[in-house]
Amino acid sequence: GGEGGVRREGGGMISVPQLLGLSVGGAIILGVASSYATSALYRAIRKRVNRHKTIAGGSGAGHETLAPSPAVRKLAAQYKWYGPKFSPKDVPRFYDMASLTENPPVFKQVVDIYVQRYSSGRRPPPTHIAGYDARGFALGAPIAVALGIPFVLLRKDLKSPGVLVESSAYDKEYHEDKLDKMCLRVGSIQRGDRVVLVDDLIATGGTAVAGMQLVEELGAEVYEFTAVVSLPSLKGIEKIRRYKGGVFRNTPIFTLLDEETIGDASGADPSGWQEGGRVIKTADAVRCMSK
Amino acid sequence: PEVFQLCIDVFVQRYAGMDVDAIAGLDARGFVLGPPIALALKKPFIMIRKKGKLPNAVTGEEYRKEYKGENAAGGDELCISNTAIKEGARVLVIDDLVATGGTLIAAVDLLKAVKATVVECACIVELKALGGYGKLQAKHPEVKVWGLISEDVLTLEGTVA
Numbered sequence: 001g002g003e004g005g006v007r008r009e010g011g012g013m014i015s016v017p018q019l020l021g022l023s024v025g026g027a028i029i030l031g032v033a034s035s036y037a038t039s040a041l042y043r044a045i046r047k048r049v050n051r052h053k054t055i056a057g058g059s060g061a062g063h064e065t066l067a068p069s070p071a072v073r074k075l076a077a078q079y080k081w082y083g084p085k086f087s088p089k090d091v092p093r094f095y096d097m098a099s100l101t102e103n104p105p106v107f108k109q110v111v112d113i114y115v116q117r118y119s120s121g122r123r124p125p126p127t128h129i130a131g132y133d134a135r136g137f138a139l140g141a142p143i144a145v146a147l148g149i150p151f152v153l154l155r156k157d158l159k160s161p162g163v164l165v166e167s168s169a170y171d172k173e174y175h176e177d178k179l180d181k182m183c184l185r186v187g188s189i190q191r192g193d194r195v196v197l198v199d200d201l202i203a204t205g206g207t208a209v210a211g212m213q214l215v216e217e218l219g220a221e222v223y224e225f226t227a228v229v230s231l232p233s234l235k236g237i238e239k240i241r242r243y244k245g246g247v248f249r250n251t252p253i254f255t256l257l258d259e260e261t262i263g264d265a266s267g268a269d270p271s272g273w274q275e276g277g278r279v280i281k282t283a284d285a286v287r288c289m290s291k
Numbered sequence: 292p293e294v295f296q297l298c299i300d301v302f303v304q305r306y307a308g309m310d311v312d313a314i315a316g317l318d319a320r321g322f323v324l325g326p327p328i329a330l331a332l333k334k335p336f337i338m339i340r341k342k343g344k345l346p347n348a349v350t351g352e353e354y355r356k357e358y359k360g361e362n363a364a365g366g367d368e369l370c371i372s373n374t375a376i377k378e379g380a381r382v383l384v385i386d387d388l389v390a391t392g393g394t395l396i397a398a399v400d401l402l403k404a405v406k407a408t409v410v411e412c413a414c415i416v417e418l419k420a421l422g423g424y425g426k427l428q429a430k431h432p433e434v435k436v437w438g439l440i441s442e443d444v445l446t447l448e449g450t451v452a
Contacts, residue, residue, distance in 0.1 A: 082346040094346050098372055101326060101336040108330055134319035141323040142330050148292045282404030285349040
């Protein structure tokens with residue numbers, strides 16, 4: 001009777017064109033989705049790989065520095081220093097901050113390190129950047145601009161206008177007779193501000209501490225002291241930690257490079273220097289540079 | 292920060308199209324203004340400092356400023372790094388303020404002596420009454436000063452947009 005014929009399994013049958021259409025459509029959607037996911041993943045990985053890791057620094061509580069990595073070694077290799085014969089000060093190595101400012105990709109790299117650090121979300125962000133006269137100005141201003149926060153000038157003398165508040169005199173590495181004072185314009189830093197103090201280098205810590213003390217006494221928080229180069233042999237960070245019975249013993253300190261990570265290869269003293277001294281007149285300079 | 296960013300943006304917009312090779316900032320307020328502009332233009336920032344502050348430096352002639360510092364004679368000398376400028380480099384000079392023009396002329400003298408081409412001198416405030424621009428033009432007719440604000444603007448009644 002009617003039992004003949006083929007029973008179809010599983011509901012409706014899909015035709016070949018429909019199957020093709022679905023496959024292609026599915027593939028496109030999957031393809032787009034996966035390439036989007038891949039590129040997002042790629043960007044996240046690249047960001048992580050490029051992000052410098054920080055590790056505990058040598059001075060104990062709160063001191064961070066950059067973890068050694070090929071990128072950090074490359075950064076250190078580009079930071080030049082000069083010996084006493086070619087330096088303004090009588091120190092074994094004069095580290096030249098122009099290594100950053102005259103080298104745009106490296107300068108940007110360093111500024112980005114700070115921007116990442118201060119927008120990480122792990123702490124409430126700083127409200128102000130205070131730069132030490134004058135090399136701290138060049139480093140601190142771009143960081144402040146990138147973060148959209150005020151940049152404040154910590155000056156060594158009375159050059160700022162308005163009413164100034166000054167720190168007590170401090171002793172520097174360089175054995176100068178006159179002790180400088182650190183000044184801020186009254187009102188530029190106030191109670192409740194979270195201030196990062198920026199300089200290119202920390203040596204004996206005298207300058208560092210003078211600025212930190214001033215910010216502290218104005219009722220603001222020293223969010224962090226940072227220097228690109230630290231000279232551990234001069235124990236500047238220890239001086240900060242010991243200061244006034246330990247008022248800064250837990251204050252975050254962040255340094256990027258130091259005497260060891262910046263090796264001898266970064267010495268930039270010109271070899272075979274014929275001229276009388278290291279400061280030459282412009283007419284001679286043109287002749288030298290063309291050699 | 293907003294006003295600072297606005298100033299930087301104005302300078303960057305102007306100099307992005309002027310084929311600048313480097314930005315030279317005058318110690319120390321030029322160090323605040325110059326680096327953000329230099330970073331935005333992806334060009335080197337070069338410090339022009341008073342004598343005795345830079346390693347490996349070239350020094351210029353003595354000059355006079357608007358105000359006397361500790362130096363009773365009022366004379367000073369500017370320095371630039373020995374290696375910063377290549378011959379023919381197009382350099383933008385930046386400082387916060389131009390007054391009598393003494394410092395600015397000394398900086399332009401120094402840059403021209405190391406064979407740079409000075410594109411322009413940029414500043415935030417120009418005190419026109421002190422005649423700095425005229426003095427600069429007298430010595431370096433091809434170099435202009437480009438300032439954002441002068442007494443002409445400062446004495447106008449401001450409105451908030």
